[in-house]
Amino acid sequence: MKGWADFSYRCGTWWGSVLAKKSVGPLRREFAPWDDVTERPFIEFRNVTKRFGDFTAVDDLSLKIYEREFFALLGGSGCGKTTLMRMLAGFERPTSGTILLDGQDLAGVPPHRRPVNMMFQSYALFPHMSVEANIAFGLKQDKMPAEDLKGRVSEMLKLTKLEAFAKRKPHQLSGGQRQRVALARALAKKPKVLLLDEPLGALDRKLREETQFELTTLQQDLGMTFLIVTHDQEEAMTVADRIAVMDAGRIVQVAPPAEIYEAPGSKFIADFIGDINLIEATVVEKSEGGSVLNAKEFGIHIETASTTSAAVGDTVWYAIRPEKIEISHADTLETDTMVNAVRAEVWDIGYLGDVSIFHTRVDETLAIRATVANRSRHVERPISWDDQVAMSWGRDAGVILEA
């Protein structure tokens, strides 16, 4: 399926002109306004707190989001991510704190006057209106002249490939088509910020993945600021420039996806994002270029490029992703004194098609997982259940997390 970009390009109108100025280049361009101290944030939450009775949904939260950014709020249910978005849309009022949009304080601005549009989790399409009327709804509120309105609606229909369904009612559409209508309706008014509340949750996996990529392309082409709320880490990683991981009403870490994944700021994030092995160890040695850890109990001697603020002798966590561990037959190990390696026994193997997950046990208390890509169809000496194996990894494979 080709991106929406092609369609809007042919439109030759507003959407087209947006594209004409920019090339539809690689998805991740060099874009990091958050590193530039002179850059003015487009959306800013300043010490925002929201309480519902005794429950604190958002707890003294501050956050800066920049223009043209695709920003994801990621967290489990009840972490406050949806409340945060609803406060930006105006459906909830902060108990305290300020929300600024493009320099304007949003306090006291009702939802219908805010220059943001939201794509609802349930899509919230008006069941008594056709696809066309749904898309035109927001434009009608602005009293847009009939000619322009018609043009814009047909642009949006083209952009979302819904021309054939213009006259249909929402209940006559499939889930994916409804999702497109919701998107078209939210985009029609060219909002300063598009809010997406779990936008792809109701789609099946394949369609979701396709739509994720289309969303990123669309966001880059339109040059709009997108704020997405999701509990799906894969979705957040795929679409976002930066991810804010939330827990219990607070932001735990804000960083680009790769950084969140490769250099998680805490044990919580390491555990929350993807799969990770956590090994308790003691700091033996530390220097500018890295550290040496010892998990003597398990006979593991770890040398890592990761630095730590913990003192020598302190207990820390060594975190390493399963795909960064190599697994081989134990007899290939030369000696018993190993660096960044450990002997283990295969306890279970999960075959997922593209990769296999090996669950191994070093001893009763320590289990280590390794994922291996299934590159060839036949392996000479496959690793099997109960095999003695060696797990090894490189110097820069893992990170140290303070306990």
Add this chain to the structure above:
Amino acid sequence: MSTQHTPRRSLGSWLLIAAPFLWLLIFFLAPFFMVFKISLSEIAIAIPPYLPTFDLDGGWAALVDDLKSLSIENYLWLTEDDLYWKSYLSSVQIALISTLLTLLIGYPLAYGMARSPKAWRPTLLMLVILPFWTSFLIRVYAWVGILKNEGLLNQLLLWLGVIDEPLVIMNTNAAVFIGIVYSYLPFLVLPLYATLEKLDESLLEAAQDLGCPPWKTFWTITVPLSIPGVVAGCFLVFIPAVGEFVIPDLLGGSNTLMIGKTLWVEFFSNRDWPVSSAVAVILLLILVIPIVLFQNHQQKLSERA
């Protein structure tokens, strides 16, 4: 693999399906045909007061003679005396106005209930149903005490100094409107509340998010989506209101013309069973047409869903 066989029903399930039809046959269709037959008969000073009465003793020929003597004369009579069509018209008019008034009062009530905190809703619903615990007749009769010239309402208004002379409400159409609105309000509120309560709140948020102020959201989203509830509620008020007898009899005046009253007079005062039967059959037609319309409407809705 295709399984294209109709499930075989057991005797029990047939009985279950037959039960409501049997009920309707015995208690609706059979009496209807009896009334219909009487409406085609002729008034007589006899017991029962009409002719012919079917008598199987006379054999087949007598039965055929009896059937031949049936005529639509009574129906023609209904068109000759303007009392009847005026009664029908006035009944429909009073029922329409009452339904409209009930809607005007019931909609905000149902809307308020549906938008109230979840914890309150069962209580509010209970309050709507509460009047049913008292007899309908007693409740209507109580309005006499409120509306009459020296009644509670006039005394209150006189005491407040709003009026100098008692308002004449009792024995007017206004009293009938009040009575109908009061009595049938729950029938409108309940289906409407059910519809409004189901309304997805995110639709209202979506409308506002797209720049629609709250009052306009009400008219463009809430009202159109509550139409099924409005239609159901209005029919539940309109249909019984057309044939209403107790309320116009107790609260209405001598010039309140309603078909229920006309029917009563025809049947009991004039003892003209054939004509009153004809009146009843026509009334049934007048009521069946809106019911059929309503059914069609529901059908369309369920097809859409």
